[in-house]
Amino acid sequence: MNLSIYQIGYLGSQAKDTPHSGKSKILTLGHARFLEQVTDTLWLQQLGIGVQNEWPLARWLWTAESAENDTLSADQDSLLSGSLLLVQPVYLSLQRDSFALEGLVKLSADEYNTLTDLLNQFFAEEQLQFLPSHTQQYWFLKTPHVWQLQTHFAQAALQRNIQRYMPTGPDAQRLRQIMNQVQMLMHEHPINQQRAQHGLAEVNSVWFSGVSADTLPPTSPDIKLVKSPVTLQSSIKDINEVLQQGVQSACMLVEDDSIVDWDTIYDNVRFKKIQRLDCYWPVAQGTLQVTLTSSDRWKLWRKPRTIASLVAHYDQTH
Incomplete structure (x- = not known):
């Protein structure tokens, strides 16, 4: 898999969205699940970083x-x-x-x-x-x-x-x-x-x-990193830079919603330029993962969803 990882801004902002915004569509149409692992752990796993006693x-x-x-x-x-x-x-x-x-x-x-x-x-x-x-x-x-x-x-x-x-x-x-x-x-x-x-x-x-300690294990050779390996505030402001690498799947760690061009990202999944998008939002004691593919755009019966409503639903059912 040609996987691109890029990271946006820590412990995310809750930018207001209209039901027609790209972010709202991703949250509403995508498959959402709550992961009990904290986001930094998941992110380092995506990078293929090994660990003995603790994530470095x-x-x-x-x-x-x-x-x-x-x-x-x-x-x-x-x-x-x-x-x-x-x-x-x-x-x-x-x-x-x-x-x-x-x-x-x-x-x-x-x-x-x-x-x-x-x-x-x-x-x-x-x-x-x-x-x-x-x-x-x-x-x-x-x-x-x-x-x-x-x-x-x-x-x-x-x-x-x-x-x-x-x-x-x-x-x-x-x-x-x-x-x-x-x-x-x-x-x-x-x-x-x-x-x-x-x-x-x-x-x-x-x-x-x-x-x-003073040494780091190597990252997985199967993963392409965009901009920098991992940094809490690095961002990709031009999605075309990612697409030019022939990306099939993209992972986003979302920490500051306000700097993300959600409409462009959604459109690129909608028109199959990105086959699969995985977004990770840090929330208390875990991570909200939302996965969107181009086929998900037909789920028009779904009511608008927000990060708060998805987390609240998880709390009510567990």
Whole structure:
């Protein structure tokens, strides 16, 4: 199979659609199912990435960004020792006797740069580096030595008590200490005071996942990657670039609906330029997969469906 994988923007927006929009048609006419695996795991599987103890997401993301950014590439040699972890800003809500992960926090450029400097200054004596991402929505934590850890993706813990999703392993306590220190740093921080004034979720903690060693297994040779191997914010804005590669099937990880040309994508499936389209939407504790083929366009009896209605239907039937 000639499979093209491309990724759009993290933990998706819910763009409003009319019943006649390309996205609405894909959701309504396609075959939908809820997968209990988090989207990052599914995505790495699509890339043919093997795993022993944990998906090495942080290393893959760093490698992808380094391929696109010469300034990151210059630091590549320094990462051959120690561990690399993905660090995401989050908002934790206080429950009766625990915390729940309410969601990831999207930062402005100024907020991101301020927090990058703050974290690096605070943890400098411990030789911990918070390396910036060009997405400005997460960091890479570089440790001075290899840490033995098992972590969980943030999506798996969304809207749940975080206790069962906390890191485990010989070095887990150190990571928990860093989380506690960040929480103290961010308590009543000016960034959070400003966000609260504007009705925005505060950054009151960070979430660690995707712990990686210094090597990566090869990707499957049967998969064509468009733009970059895997990066949370890369996007394909011109579907013709995909079609020129003679694609038969396409996979889309949808994280920001607003930047997707849904009408063009739907039309290309409708007219059989793409034989099969698989879309993956990250939702709490799992993934919504919608598969559309050209023959599905005749299902005119179906009522319009949205991501929210499909997830609600799953919750009601399980």
